[in-house]
Amino acid sequence: MEKALVVVESPAKAKTIKKYLGPGFQVKASVGHIKDLPMRAEKAPKGKKANNGPVVGVDIDRGFTPEYQIIPGKEKVIKDLREAAKKAGRVLLATDPDREGEAIAWHLSEELKKPDDMVFRVLFNELTERAIKEAIDKPSRLDRNKYDAQQTRRILDRIVGYQLSPLLWAKVQYGLSAGRVQSVALRLIVDRQNLIDTFVPQEHWSITASLEADSPPVFSAKLIEMGGKKVLVPDTETAASIVKQARENRFRVAEVKRKERSRKAPPPFITSTLQQEASRKLKMTSSRAMRVAQQLYEGVELGDQGAVGLITYMRTDSPRLAPEALDAVRGLIKSKYGAKYLPDKPNFFKGRKSAQEAHEAIRPTSTENTPEKVKPFLDRYQHSLYRLIWNRFTASQMSPALFDMTTADIEAESFLFRVTGSIMRFDGFLKVYQQEKEEGSDERDRAEDDKDKELPPLKEGMVLNLLGLSPRQHFTQPSAAFNEASLIKELEEKGIGRPSTYAEIVSTIQKRKYVELEAKKFRPTILGRIIAGLLVDSFPQLLDPLFTAEMESTLDLIEEGSTSWTETLEQFYGPFLSALKRAEKEMKSIKRDGIPTMESCPECGERLLLRSGKYGMFMGCPDYPDCEYTCNVGSAKPKAAEPVPTDEKCPECGAPMVIREGRTGPFLACTRYPECRKTLPITTGVECPKCNKGKLAQRRSKKGKTFYSCDRYPDCDYSLWNKPVSEACPNPDCESPLMEERSNKTDGKYLQCPECKHKVKNEEDAAAKQEGIGA
Numbered sequence: 001m002e003k004a005l006v007v008v009e010s011p012a013k014a015k016t017i018k019k020y021l022g023p024g025f026q027v028k029a030s031v032g033h034i035k036d037l038p039m040r041a042e043k044a045p046k047g048k049k050a051n052n053g054p055v056v057g058v059d060i061d062r063g064f065t066p067e068y069q070i071i072p073g074k075e076k077v078i079k080d081l082r083e084a085a086k087k088a089g090r091v092l093l094a095t096d097p098d099r100e101g102e103a104i105a106w107h108l109s110e111e112l113k114k115p116d117d118m119v120f121r122v123l124f125n126e127l128t129e130r131a132i133k134e135a136i137d138k139p140s141r142l143d144r145n146k147y148d149a150q151q152t153r154r155i156l157d158r159i160v161g162y163q164l165s166p167l168l169w170a171k172v173q174y175g176l177s178a179g180r181v182q183s184v185a186l187r188l189i190v191d192r193q194n195l196i197d198t199f200v201p202q203e204h205w206s207i208t209a210s211l212e213a214d215s216p217p218v219f220s221a222k223l224i225e226m227g228g229k230k231v232l233v234p235d236t237e238t239a240a241s242i243v244k245q246a247r248e249n250r251f252r253v254a255e256v257k258r259k260e261r262s263r264k265a266p267p268p269f270i271t272s273t274l275q276q277e278a279s280r281k282l283k284m285t286s287s288r289a290m291r292v293a294q295q296l297y298e299g300v301e302l303g304d305q306g307a308v309g310l311i312t313y314m315r316t317d318s319p320r321l322a323p324e325a326l327d328a329v330r331g332l333i334k335s336k337y338g339a340k341y342l343p344d345k346p347n348f349f350k351g352r353k354s355a356q357e358a359h360e361a362i363r364p365t366s367t368e369n370t371p372e373k374v375k376p377f378l379d380r381y382q383h384s385l386y387r388l389i390w391n392r393f394t395a396s397q398m399s400p401a402l403f404d405m406t407t408a409d410i411e412a413e414s415f416l417f418r419v420t421g422s423i424m425r426f427d428g429f430l431k432v433y434q435q436e437k438e439e440g441s442d443e444r445d446r447a448e449d450d451k452d453k454e455l456p457p458l459k460e461g462m463v464l465n466l467l468g469l470s471p472r473q474h475f476t477q478p479s480a481a482f483n484e485a486s487l488i489k490e491l492e493e494k495g496i497g498r499p500s501t502y503a504e505i506v507s508t509i510q511k512r513k514y515v516e517l518e519a520k521k522f523r524p525t526i527l528g529r530i531i532a533g534l535l536v537d538s539f540p541q542l543l544d545p546l547f548t549a550e551m552e553s554t555l556d557l558i559e560e561g562s563t564s565w566t567e568t569l570e571q572f573y574g575p576f577l578s579a580l581k582r583a584e585k586e587m588k589s590i591k592r593d594g595i596p597t598m599e600s601c602p603e604c605g606e607r608l609l610l611r612s613g614k615y616g617m618f619m620g621c622p623d624y625p626d627c628e629y630t631c632n633v634g635s636a637k638p639k640a641a642e643p644v645p646t647d648e649k650c651p652e653c654g655a656p657m658v659i660r661e662g663r664t665g666p667f668l669a670c671t672r673y674p675e676c677r678k679t680l681p682i683t684t685g686v687e688c689p690k691c692n693k694g695k696l697a698q699r700r701s702k703k704g705k706t707f708y709s710c711d712r713y714p715d716c717d718y719s720l721w722n723k724p725v726s727e728a729c730p731n732p733d734c735e736s737p738l739m740e741e742r743s744n745k746t747d748g749k750y751l752q753c754p755e756c757k758h759k760v761k762n763e764e765d766a767a768a769k770q771e772g773i774g775a
Contacts (some may be wrong), residue, residue, distance in 0.1 A: 002089030009095050016299030016307040020129040035068040035107040055162045058155050064569045078111050085112040097123040099150035105619045106147045126365045127309025149559040172590045173612040181497050182508045183535055184548045189482055189515055190524045190532040199478035205233035206472050209417050211455040212465040221410050221417035240469040249412040251464040257407045260508045262400040265429035266360035267319040267349035268393045271499030272492040276485040282384050286484050288501040292385045302377050315500045316359040319349040326365045329397050343399050363393040395433035402426040408458050421455035480647050481521040495549030520685040538583035603629045652678040654720050681711045689737050690718035719756055729753040
C-alpha cells in the first residue's frame, strides 16, 4: 500500500505529527513559503515581454496577475517534496489553518505536480493525537477563496510598497519604504504624540478629609460637591478658602448605600489579548510572544512523551472553546478549587463580528499538562507564556469574584464628601488570574475606589470626628503614549490588520526607524514624523484608519466568496494611482526645500532648515551656498530649553514631571521645583542584570559621552557604554538577560552580548529581500 505524504510548514511540527501517525504516512516540511513575488524585474525570456511596470511581480494590465517565483534556496526542498509525492498515493497539505497557510498549500499543490483528486487539505487547530487523526480521517479540498484573500493582501501591499517607496526616495531620502498597513500604525503613533506635545496641563486641586467614626478604622473621604454643584477647585487660593470654611463645620453621615458587585471572568486568549497581556505581565515583545507561542503549538520535547503540542493554534480572533475543552477544564476547577468556584453553566464569550469562529481560542491542549508538570522541559520564556495561557484559560470558566460595595455621602454644611469602600467577599476567578489594568485607562482615575478599602460601621445621621483636611494639587494629563499592548489594542479596535499581522506591524515600524521605544513607549522619530505627515497630506484615504479597516473587511468578504478579488484591486488602484500622480508633482521635497525649524543659524541668524541628505537628516542654513553652516539634528543649541511634559508623576508629591536638560543630559524633574526638588533619570526600561532591582538609565559623562548605568547608583555600580536592549543572549551557554546595540562599517548595526560577545547581525536587509519593499 502506498504511503500518504503529509506536508507541513516547519520541521518541529512535522516531528510532532509524525509521532502520532503510523507507518502508512510520510511527514515532511516545506519550511515556510516556497513561492513569492519576485524582488526585481528579470530579463524576459525570448518571445515574452518583460514586466517593466512599476510593480514588480504583478501584471496590472492583465487583471493584476501575480507572477510567482520559487524563493531562492527552496529548489532542493521542492525537489525532495516532488520525489516523495511521486511515491505517495495521496498528498495531505497540512499547513497552518489561516490565509498564509492556505497560500503555501496552493503553491505546494502547483509544484508537486500531483492530480487534483489526489491532493487534499488538512487543518490542525491543535497538535494532539485525537485532533491529528480526526483531521487526517476527514480531509477537505483547498479553499480558493481563502487563497484569493491572501493573494489580494499580498498584491495590495506590493502595489503600495513598490510605488510609494520611489516617491519617498525622490522627496525625502533614498532607501525609505512605506507599507499599506504599517503606515497607518505610524500615523496613529504620530497623532497620539502630537496630542501629547500640544497638550496644555490644567491645574486643579482635590481636598480629602481624614475622618474617624465611633469605631476604627480611620478613613478618608473626597470633596465632590459644594453648594449642591460639582466642585471645581482651580487654584491654591480656592483650595485654602474651602479648607478654612470646611474645618469649622460638623461632619455628618448623610446617606449610606450598600450593594454587592460581581466581576466576571475574562475570556480565554485570542491573538491580540495574548500579545497585550504578554507585554504587560511578562514584558515580552509581541514578536517574541508569537515566536514562543509558535514553539508551544508546534511541539516541545517532554521527555519520554516525545514532542507534544502544548497549545492550540495561536493566530485566532475567536474566544470559542471546544465542548471537550470545556468539560475538561470544568472538571479540573471542581477537583482542584471546589464546587463554589465552578459556575452552573460554562461561561461563553462573544467574539468580534469578523471573528473566524472555525478557530478556537488559545488554550492548553490538555489539562493534564499543568505548568508545573512541563516546567522542567521548557525554557523560561516558554514556561512563563504557557503558564499565562493556562491560567487565563482556567480562569475563563470560573465563577465571578464578589465584592461588597459601600458608598457613604458625608455632609459638612454646604460641602459634600464621598467615600467608597470595596471588600472582596469571594475571590472567584481572581484566585487564578488577575488581569492587568491598561495603562492610561479610565481605571487609573478610579484607582483609589478600586482598592480594597475597609470602612467602619456607618449609619445615617452619625457625627464624625474630623482629623484633618488635605488639599492636593493635580494637573490634567494627556493620553498616554502607545506601548506595544495599547497599540495592538488600538489596531484591533479600529479593525487595522488581523491577528497574524499585529506583531509584524509593530516590528516593521521599528526596523524602519520611524519609531523607537523609550521607557517601553513608542515615540516617533523625526523621520517618522516627516513620513507620516507627507503621506497623510498626499494620500489621506490610504492613511485613513477607517479605509484600512474597510479593506480588511473586504478581504474577509473575498474569503467568504462574497466579492471578487480582481474587482477589489481595480477599485483600489484607480484612486491610488491618481493620488500618486498628484503626489509626484505636489508633495513637498525635503531634499530640496527642507522644513523650517525653531533653531537659528549661529553664523548668520537665519532660521535653520531640516533637510535630508546622503547620510540622513541634518540641519542647514537656508542661505546656502552663501552660508554653509550645517549641524546634526539636535546638536544646535535651542533658543530656550523649554521643559517637555511627560505622563510621569513625582514619587514624592504626586505632581507631574517634565524632561529637562542638565549638565549630564536629560532628566525628569518635578514641576513643583523649588518646593519639591525630586529628580529621576530617564530609564531605558531595561532591568539591571546586576541587582535585578533598578533600571538602566541614559547618562552623560563629564566629556559628554553617553553611557548607561543602573538608576540605583551608588547602591549599584553596573554600567555600559552602548544602549542596552531587553533581549536575552541567544548563546545557549550564556545567561545574559540583555544585549547591546553596536554598529561598524563592516556589519552595520548589530546586537552584541556584553558578557560572551556573541553577535546577532541586523536582519532588516534579509527581511526586506524576503518580504519585498513595503510588504
